[in-house]
Amino acid sequence: MRVLVTGGSGLVGMAIQHVVKEERGGYEGEEWIFLSSKDANLMSMKETRDVFRKHQPTHVIHLAAMVGGLFKNLKCNLDFWRNNIHINDNVLQAAHEVGVVKVVSCLSTCIFPDKTTYPINETMIHNGPPHESNFGYAYAKRMLDVHNRAYFEQHGHCYTAVIPTNVFGPHDNYSIEDGHVVPGLIHKTYIAKKEGKPLVVWGSGTPKRQFIYSLDLARLFLWVLREYPEVDPIILSVGEEDEVSIKEAADTVVQALDFKALKETCEWFVANYDTARK
Known part of the structure; x- marks a missing residue:
């Protein structure tokens, strides 16, 4: 089993690398290859083909x-x-050409319809348009599900996808403008504390979100890769009872107490402030 991980230097990729290497989550006989953008431009079909032919993976995350x-x-x-459609098409086609047995792609909760009912489940992905603010990204991610079904129907491939809730952890993008909720809050809090200024959080703070620690998600990815046999995508999330409001998330960042995973993330950001993406 030779597993090729695209986006291996990102938030989830680094978490999988940690679980495989530091926690010995990799099984004996498995070989793991973690690709970054330096290894290949996946928007190029030629470069994608070349890197897949070079490593000859049996499995892909x-x-x-x-x-x-x-x-x-x-x-x-x-x-x-455009960019995500190119990347996804190139990766799945290259996987098909070298005989990859299984591909597990990563989707996003933003693919769900903007106007929907709760609780959300996997059958609701295509029930209506996503939120207009990020429709380009959301539709490109949705199409991975269509891609997977088409490869299964035409070639019998077990290409599937996971839909994680909001991920946070070490190696995230802590940009205040381009980062996601938790890393953005961590960076804003860090600056406010450093400058002795009040912490200002956008919005009312009342919307609720579900969050998952990147290392927990990484362990679930390994389970999906080895044990989940379906083409249908699967949601990886905490229970609805574990939803927190943005205000609660901000308060937790400020305190960083009794919430071990978030505390580790805050400590990592402070220790790696000079090199963290921001």
């Missing part, structure tokens, strides 16, 4: 994507659509 926060999405919906 596909994490690579053009990603960004709210403001970047608002400005660049076309770029998010």
Whole structure:
């Protein structure tokens, strides 16, 4: 079993690398290859083919994507659509050409319809348009599900996808403008504390979100890779009872007490402030 991980230097990729190497989550006889953008431009079919032919993977975890926060999405919906469609098509086609047995791709909760009912489940992905703020990225991610079904129907491949809730952890993008909720809050809090200024959080703080620690998600990815046999995507999330409001998330960041995973993330950011993406 030779596992190729695209986007191996990102938040989830680094978490999988940690679980495989530091926690010995990799099984005996498995070989793991973690790709970054330096290894191949996955928007190029030629470079994607070349790197797949070089490593000849039997399994793929596909994490690579053009990603960004709210403001970047608002400005660049076309770029998010085109670039992610190119990346996903190239990766799945290259996997098919070298005989990859299984591909597990990473989707996003933003693929769900903007107007929906709760609780959300996997059958609701295509029930209506996503939120207009990031429709380019959301539709490109949705199409991975269509891609997977088409490869199964035409070639019998077990290509599937996971839909994680909001991920946080070491090696995240801590940009205030282009990062996601938790890393953005951590960076804002860090600066407010450093400058002795009040912490200002956008919005009312009342919307609720579900969060998952990147190392927990990494362990679930390994389970999906080895044990989950379906083409249908699977949501990886905490229970609805574990939803927290943005205000509660901000308060937890400020305190960073009695919440070990978040405390580790805060400590990692402070220790790696000079080199963290921001």
